[in-house]
Amino acid sequence: MALLASSVIAADYGHLHTQTNDALEAGANWLHLDVMDGQFVPNLTIGPGLVQAMRPIADTHDAWLDVHLMIDDPGRFVDTFAQAGADVCTVHVEACTHLHRVVQQIQQAGMKAGVALNPGTPLSALDAVLPLVDLVLVMSVNPGFSGQQFIPQSTPRIQTLRRQLNALGSDAFLQVDGGVKPANAKRLIQAGADVLVAGSAIFGGSASISDNIAAFRSALTLKA
Numbered sequence: 151m152a153l154l155a156s157s158v159i160a161a162d163y164g165h166l167h168t169q170t171n172d173a174l175e176a177g178a179n180w181l182h183l184d185v186m187d188g189q190f191v192p193n194l195t196i197g198p199g200l201v202q203a204m205r206p207i208a209d210t211h212d213a214w215l216d217v218h219l220m221i222d223d224p225g226r227f228v229d230t231f232a233q234a235g236a237d238v239c240t241v242h243v244e245a246c247t248h249l250h251r252v253v254q255q256i257q258q259a260g261m262k263a264g265v266a267l268n269p270g271t272p273l274s275a276l277d278a279v280l281p282l283v284d285l286v287l288v289m290s291v292n293p294g295f296s297g298q299q300f301i302p303q304s305t306p307r308i309q310t311l312r313r314q315l316n317a318l319g320s321d322a323f324l325q326v327d328g329g330v331k332p333a334n335a336k337r338l339i340q341a342g343a344d345v346l347v348a349g350s351a352i353f354g355g356s357a358s359i360s361d362n363i364a365a366f367r368s369a370l371t372l373k374a
């Protein structure tokens with residue numbers, strides 16, 4: 151059973167309430183919120199105010215707010231995002247000097263702790279925290295922008311991480327983010343991912359949001 155996280159970065163910000171509501175109504179499970187600081191990645195997006203504004207929509211659909219922090223030294227803002235209502239807070243291993251401490255900080259703040267890896271970062275960077283985390287995020291594009299091409303080398307990375315999590319007896323989510331489409335969704339789930347993040351495949355193009363989500367639903371079984 152797969153979970154689909156709709157990445158709000160690709161939505162029309164002028165119609166955010168309607169579009170996020172449509173996505174959850176059509177069967178998306180989580181709202182994925184990409185926070186970028188113009189430093190860790192070459193783009194600027196949203197902050198805690200928008201996370202807080204999404205909380206009532208998420209509550210209406212019993213959905214999680216999945217916050218993906220692409221910011222340097224993210225420990226500075228963990229409590230702020232907890233107060234804003236995030237359920238999951240994911241930080242990049244490349245952005246943390248004290249990764250273990252930040253994971254603990256996220257969990258102590260009452261959120262699920264996620265750790266993300268850029269495509270160029272060895273999986274071994276996670277070894278020390280893998281037994282502790284609630285979610286592992288495999289970036290399948292270089293972070294910063296929606297609408298990029300899926301990097302094929304991401305699939306064997308998912309397979310390896312799935313084996314490692316199973317060997318640890320971990321029930322952490324394994325999430326993949328970047329270039330995820332109905333056409334590669336099933337392969338990614340077969341490789342071992344259980345949360346697919348999709349932005350442009352849900353909010354982009356000329357088809358409706360509900361048709362785009364229906365295309366994911368025909369490629370895989372989404373959790374109700």
Ligand SMILES: O=C(CO)[C@@H](O)[C@H](O)COP(=O)(O)O
Pocket residue numbers: 157159160182184218220291292293294295296297298327328329330347348349350351
């Ligand atoms: O974190 C990121 C990008 O840095 C992602 O969440 C993407 O923004 C997803 O968009 P698509 O690749 O699905 O269009």
Ligand SMILES: [Co+2]
Pocket residue numbers: 157182183184218327347
């Ligand atoms: Co993301």
